[in-house]
Amino acid sequence: MTYTGGCRCGAVRFTARAESIWRSYCHCDHCRKATGAPVAAFVGFPAAKVAFEGEAPRSFRAGPVERSFCGGCGSPLDYRDDRLPGEVYFNLGVMDEPERFAPKLHAFESCRLPFLRIDDDLPRFERFSIER
Numbered sequence: 485m486t487y488t489g490g491c492r493c494g495a496v497r498f499t500a501r502a503e504s505i506w507r508s509y510c511h512c513d514h515c516r517k518a519t520g521a522p523v524a525a526f527v528g529f530p531a532a533k534v535a536f537e538g539e540a541p542r543s544f545r546a547g548p549v550e551r552s553f554c555g556g557c558g559s560p561l562d563y564r565d566d567r568l569p570g571e572v573y574f575n576l577g578v579m580d581e582p583e584r585f586a587p588k589l590h591a592f593e594s595c596r597l598p599f600l601r602i603d604d605d606l607p608r609f610e611r612f613s614i615e616r
């Protein structure tokens with residue numbers, strides 16, 4: 485399978501030539517700040533199967549976590565974690581067809597904003613959904 489995505493302005497584009505390995509919501513406050521949204525959603529791929537084109541993304545690091553963004557328009561692009569080597573997690577909204585990546589679980593349910601109600605039967609994890 486081939487999936488594509490990119491930032492809002494189109495300067496950064498990427499292609500993932502693999503099935504997704506992960507799809508989740510994250511309610512943690514780091515993801516909330518990094519995305520500016522009440523909840524983040526991610527779709528993960530093997531990093532070796534992802535190729536970027538156009539402008540190189542900018543990035544910032546906090547401990548083991550590195551997040552990238554477009555230096556032109558600021559769109560938050562991806563999440564990488566030294567504790568999850570070889571994997572890249574794109575913010576769901578930067579995929580060209582985000583409707584194809586319905587999340588399968590909620591992480592950091594303990595941090596969910598009280599007014600945010602997502603009516604589904606997905607598993608809910610109090611903290612990380614992948615321990616690290």
Ligand SMILES: [Zn+2]
Pocket residue numbers: 491492493494495496554555556557558559
């Ligand atoms: Zn951009």
Ligand SMILES: [Zn+2]
Pocket residue numbers: 510511512513514515516524592
């Ligand atoms: Zn998070």
